[in-house]
Amino acid sequence: MSEHVVRVQDLRKTYRGGLEALRGVSFDIGRGETFALLGPNGAGKSTVIEILEGYRDRTSGEVSVLGVDPHRGGLDWKARLGIVLQNTGEAPTASVRELLAHFASFYPRSRDVDEVIAAVGLSEKAKVSVRKLSGGQRRRVDVALGIIGRPELLFLDEPTTGFDPEVRRHFWDLIRQLQAEGTTILLTTHYLDEAAELAERAAIIVAGEVASVGPIDDLGGPAARVPIVRWREGDAMHEERTDDPGALVAGLYARGGEPDRLEVVRPSLEDVYLSFLGDEARRVTEAGNAA
Structure with a gap:
């Protein structure tokens, strides 16, 4: 792929007290590609994601997301991103449809609300308060919020945590649909079968460094x-x-x-x-x- 949606070169992050969270991380993601970021807890994955999303400053290194330095990304740039966080806090009292319609109004070319609800398998729960949904159903609402704005780049941070096997398979079908539409996806997951199923390439991060990066079937050499x-x-x-x-x-x-x-x-x-x-x-x- 000739166009890189994400470029990360020698990314470093050192916290107060000298803790090195990232020590020279480098990788790139092509347009339309699904890229998996793998590594144990504490390896630095979340720090990388937060820097790419513009929520955390870096110590040094070069970062470009959709052609913009995330540190300087404005509202127009953020509207091109979709973010599904690992933890989203307390569930609102609004219904599923009310919540999605509210978020859809923030974007210039949002998806049809009912189509998104159907895509995440919540049509029968559209009028139910999000607070009354099960944990797995709330997770599907998180995914719906992440894709309602028709993002060019979608961040999925542990998206299927709490899903039962059947729901997880349905979620994979949704991701394949987004892939077919040309959405670029950055996925972090502890389910290695999920990474192997959905991603073309991956980077394994250990102790703040990239241990291996490349096509899924070529990792490790x-x-x-x-x-x-x-x-x-x-x-x-x-x-x-x-x-x-x-x-x-x-x-x-x-x-x-x-x-x-x-x-x-x-x-x-x-x-x-x-x-x-x-x-x-x-x-x-x-x-x-x-x-």
């Missing part, structure tokens, strides 16, 4: 994608990475038939992601995924 052969001999489990798992398996068969618990594993996005984390961060992430 060729070495991270080498297949793993696992098998059991006696009481011991064996594991070997190899570019030719077929030859290794054939050799094991030749030594005495099929080994016990033989499997060939091709590393997933989760495997690659975890390989960049320290032992403690890996433990916390794995515990969270198992919860």
Whole structure:
């Protein structure tokens, strides 16, 4: 893609007391692309997002969002953005339709309110107070507010937190619809299957630095994608990475038939992601995924 909607070069953020939240982060996002920002809690993802949205100043580095420095972005620039925050505070007493109609009036070319309500699966709740909705339904209202202004760039910060699996799949369909319309999307998520399903490219941020950036299937480089052969001999489990798992398996068969618990594993996005984390961060992430 020739046109970059987001450009970040050597972005740094140091807080009072010397805490370095970001240490030279660089990436870009092309027009119409869905880009995922991945990393454990405390890695710096939220700081990056807040700087791109214009809500937090940077210490140094170059940032351009829709051709504008976010630090200088005015109301016209902000009207081109859609933002779905991770936490949105107390729910209002207005109905779903009243709330969306109110927000739609702020934008010069907003989407049809009823079409947006239908798109997020809330048509039957259109006249219900947002405060009376379930947590998952309120999250869908958040998404509706993020897209009502027909944004050129949509920020989705953990958008499906609290969704059950069926609702999450419906949300993915909505994102695909936005992608087909040419919306550029910056997604942060702890669901790695979500990133793999929706994003073309991603950056993994660890301790304020970009550990890897590129197409989803290329993150970590060729070495991270080498297949793993696992098998059991006696009481011991064996594991070997190899570019030719077929030859290794054939050799094991030749030594005495099929080994016990033989499997060939091709590393997933989760495997690659975890390989960049320290032992403690890996433990916390794995515990969270198992919860």
